[in-house]
Amino acid sequence: MGVVGTGQARSDAFDKVTGRALYTDDYSMAGQLYAVLVRSPYPHALIESITVPPLGPDCFVFTAADLKNNYIPCIFNDQPVFASDKVRHHGEPVAVAAAPTLEGAHALAESVQVVYRPLGIVDDMLHALDDDAPKLFEKGNLCTEFHSLKGDPEAEFGACALVLEHSYDMPVQAHGFLEPEAAFSYIGDDGRLVLISSTQNSFGDRFTVCNALGLDLQSVVSTAATVGGAFGGKDGNTTQIYAAIVTHFTRRPVRCVFTRQENIRWGMKRHAARVDARAGFSSDGHLIAFSGHIRFDTGAYAMLGPSVLRLGMEHMCGPYFVPNVKLDGELVYTNHAPASAMRGFGAPQGAIAIESFMNEAAGKLGLSVLEIRKINAIRTGCAGPMGGEFEHSIGFAQALSAFEKTAFWDEMKNRPLKGVGYGVAAGMMSSGLGKHVPDSCHVSIDRQSDGSFVVSTSLIDMGQGSATALAQIAADCLGVGFGQIRMRMGCTEGTGDSGSTAASRSTFVCGNAIALAAKKILGGENHAEARFDFPEAGGEAVHTMFAFIVQGVKLSVDRADGSVRLLDMVSITDTGRVINPTLLDGQVFGGVVMSCGYTLSESIRYRDGKSRETDFGNYTIPTSLDAPALENHIVEVPEACGPFGARGMAECPTVAVAPAIVTAVRSLCPDADISSLPIDRYQLMEKKHGVCSSHT
Amino acid sequence: MAFVLHTPETIKQAVRLQRETGGEYLAGGTVLLVRHAAKPIDGHVISLQGIPELKGIGYRGPVLRIGALTTFTEMHKSGLLGGHFKALDEVSRIMGGPQVRNRGTLGGNIGSNSSAADAVTALVALDAVIRREGNLITCIELSDEKVAASAFAKVGRRNAMAVSVANMAVARMTDGSYRVAVGACAPTVLFCQKTSAVLSSGGTFDEAAQALQSEIQPRTDRWGTEEYRRAVCPNLLERLLAEVAP
Numbered sequence: 042m043g044v045v046g047t048g049q050a051r052s053d054a055f056d057k058v059t060g061r062a063l064y065t066d067d068y069s070m071a072g073q074l075y076a077v078l079v080r081s082p083y084p085h086a087l088i089e090s091i092t093v094p095p096l097g098p099d100c101f102v103f104t105a106a107d108l109k110n111n112y113i114p115c116i117f118n119d120q121p122v123f124a125s126d127k128v129r130h131h132g133e134p135v136a137v138a139a140a141p142t143l144e145g146a147h148a149l150a151e152s153v154q155v156v157y158r159p160l161g162i163v164d165d166m167l168h169a170l171d172d173d174a175p176k177l178f179e180k181g182n183l184c185t186e187f188h189s190l191k192g193d194p195e196a197e198f199g200a201c202a203l204v205l206e207h208s209y210d211m212p213v214q215a216h217g218f219l220e221p222e223a224a225f226s227y228i229g230d231d232g233r234l235v236l237i238s239s240t241q242n243s244f245g246d247r248f249t250v251c252n253a254l255g256l257d258l259q260s261v262v263s264t265a266a267t268v269g270g271a272f273g274g275k276d277g278n279t280t281q282i283y284a285a286i287v288t289h290f291t292r293r294p295v296r297c298v299f300t301r302q303e304n305i306r307w308g309m310k311r312h313a314a315r316v317d318a319r320a321g322f323s324s325d326g327h328l329i330a331f332s333g334h335i336r337f338d339t340g341a342y343a344m345l346g347p348s349v350l351r352l353g354m355e356h357m358c359g360p361y362f363v364p365n366v367k368l369d370g371e372l373v374y375t376n377h378a379p380a381s382a383m384r385g386f387g388a389p390q391g392a393i394a395i396e397s398f399m400n401e402a403a404g405k406l407g408l409s410v411l412e413i414r415k416i417n418a419i420r421t422g423c424a425g426p427m428g429g430e431f432e433h434s435i436g437f438a439q440a441l442s443a444f445e446k447t448a449f450w451d452e453m454k455n456r457p458l459k460g461v462g463y464g465v466a467a468g469m470m471s472s473g474l475g476k477h478v479p480d481s482c483h484v485s486i487d488r489q490s491d492g493s494f495v496v497s498t499s500l501i502d503m504g505q506g507s508a509t510a511l512a513q514i515a516a517d518c519l520g521v522g523f524g525q526i527r528m529r530m531g532c533t534e535g536t537g538d539s540g541s542t543a544a545s546r547s548t549f550v551c552g553n554a555i556a557l558a559a560k561k562i563l564g565g566e567n568h569a570e571a572r573f574d575f576p577e578a579g580g581e582a583v584h585t586m587f588a589f590i591v592q593g594v595k596l597s598v599d600r601a602d603g604s605v606r607l608l609d610m611v612s613i614t615d616t617g618r619v620i621n622p623t624l625l626d627g628q629v630f631g632g633v634v635m636s637c638g639y640t641l642s643e644s645i646r647y648r649d650g651k652s653r654e655t656d657f658g659n660y661t662i663p664t665s666l667d668a669p670a671l672e673n674h675i676v677e678v679p680e681a682c683g684p685f686g687a688r689g690m691a692e693c694p695t696v697a698v699a700p701a702i703v704t705a706v707r708s709l710c711p712d713a714d715i716s717s718l719p720i721d722r723y724q725l726m727e728k729k730h731g732v733c734s735s736h737t
Numbered sequence: 738m739a740f741v742l743h744t745p746e747t748i749k750q751a752v753r754l755q756r757e758t759g760g761e762y763l764a765g766g767t768v769l770l771v772r773h774a775a776k777p778i779d780g781h782v783i784s785l786q787g788i789p790e791l792k793g794i795g796y797r798g799p800v801l802r803i804g805a806l807t808t809f810t811e812m813h814k815s816g817l818l819g820g821h822f823k824a825l826d827e828v829s830r831i832m833g834g835p836q837v838r839n840r841g842t843l844g845g846n847i848g849s850n851s852s853a854a855d856a857v858t859a860l861v862a863l864d865a866v867i868r869r870e871g872n873l874i875t876c877i878e879l880s881d882e883k884v885a886a887s888a889f890a891k892v893g894r895r896n897a898m899a900v901s902v903a904n905m906a907v908a909r910m911t912d913g914s915y916r917v918a919v920g921a922c923a924p925t926v927l928f929c930q931k932t933s934a935v936l937s938s939g940g941t942f943d944e945a946a947q948a949l950q951s952e953i954q955p956r957t958d959r960w961g962t963e964e965y966r967r968a969v970c971p972n973l974l975e976r977l978l979a980e981v982a983p
Contacts, residue, residue: 601975
């Protein structure tokens, strides 16, 4: 009997609950400096001068002038490490100050004199492309756009029995990881710069540092500390480059840790979106045509926005076959802090439209919300929304059937409780980085003298539990017990570049690489290396492999104050063969609660280009008292090319929660106009007692 | 200047120290320490934790005396706030989160000078007496002889650790009159004099709701809008009146 498929306890659990695990902020060394950023007080301004005051002993300030290349490598390379001629968002780094104490570093940062000439700002993405909008870049405020057409949706809408249309405004969401962005760096015994950080991509960090400082890649070692959550918000530079710059020039150990305020105001975010969508159905419930337009607010810089836009468009039709599809998207610059990757990567913004259409159409066409989804469910071999076809295993129809057998569905259909709203939605989420992005995983396995094995990869366990799941795969591939495997993850030394730990890819891509390396070990080698390449999508498709989820929510609305009380949330997840059902439940429950916040209480709101939200006191993520009772079931439709039949699923639970909740709320408050998130409580209230008449 | 912590053992010492140093009183620390989380304290702080006279909750005749340093958890667990002082019991049960209720004190909540302080709304409705020596709140007194029944409700953006978007307490007094107080809907916690008068003289609910609208002065802030606050207040009043009904 192997350990794959069992709820093996996490290998990091004991260290974490006993405080033994070392997060970045736990590292310290004699003679260390604290690095603090000099940040722009303006959302948009020209920099006229930067004056560094005379520096005391052990005090340092570095600016763009100290760098070889002043940009952070990403898709468009439009983001400077330090603003030098212009700032484009409030809080943008202009310099880094370092001193032997944190207080000293703050004081030093405040003493740097920067003269700004403020410019007009773009504070509303809906007006970013107006003729009279201030321009963030010479080319204007259109960062990139996306267009795709399949069939002839405009003509088909005219022939449809039912055409639905709706627009949504989706909020900026913060990742809300417990550990803020953090980096620690020092010069190692061999003279190389060592960077330890809270990150999703050690190799990416090394490249960013070497690019900015003009170093060759071999002179920097980059490794992940224990990471306290990431969700996409540590996929790219946060603090790493600033610590490394100071260490490089001072040869001193340096700690750079963001405060929660820096994290909430200026950390990466989920893109705000304006979604306009239209869906046409035949009288028997077939989805005939779909057109969708999304505008994403990427803030001051592109970061991963172009990929987020593309993935968002690709997922906009949901897990349904549609013969006629028109997709258009724009990524626009504004003077907001940059948005980038966040769990779901553009899919949740669009899902609210198609899933709400499905529920509305079911009601109007006399079908159940599961029947209409079954009629349209994609199956392996179906054409995708942008051409190409779904090539890999799909358990969506099975998940819908499994949902039909739940006690939740029985109650909702046959004996709904009075005053309780029920909502169902479904979602899909791709796995893998997508076409044109190198997507490989390198693994090495070393047999130890005691017969145990060390498995190395640069992928990172950010808290999702991949160290445990991957060790389970290794144990079964090697035919040894779980205790015989030790995972060494997240370092640029020892194995090749496996890219970012992102895109729900680790279990699949690394599990496969482990299986390949294990074969060599079983063939008698003591050291084996292997590389696995994520299969590329055919045709016009960007992604080729998906996880699926069907979710139901039960809730009540207090009409006196408009608050929503979430009672139960049931999920059916299809991710192929499940490696560890306990960890899977954890991913589903975490994703659901994160998305309950997205739907009901979380939003970064900008006023005059500045975030009104500053910390966890006013950026209100759900507490345990706000979360519903959670339940997850699995259907296992194995993936032929997956390790033990697995596909990735980490992001999938964030896609369909909002439309499920919105549908349930609408059933209780039919007059409410819910066109933006988080749901406005005012819309859900009874307004009776002279509310509009008596004051003034 | 540097951080200087004083630990007086009597109320008199504390008041004198404050007068001499101009320092800040430290009760449970849930406001002071959060305020200084980013920047270290630079100045005098007078901790009240070592003053036994400020602690404890108990009856003296018909008067319930609550020491200013009594925590919300202590108040709720005392079991003395059930019955007619339910408004304050409800505050003690739900305000902040468990950590805040374990540290936060009744006197500190008053001293925090917030128009959204949940306990203050309840105390205003309950016609509490606040005793002080110099500028130090020493105890709060509630009277069995005054209050017949009371209730409290708050609206926050989530179910715990939430600043009140609006809060309200209603007390039905032993003489048959009503006292209504609202928080977070005016620059201070508001005793709604007109609303209370309408209810006390047997006016209809609609008349009371009208009076309420004329008294509150809500504004839009990061927690909620003016229109939301205007809509929610009468709904809370209706709910609380039902709770305190004879």
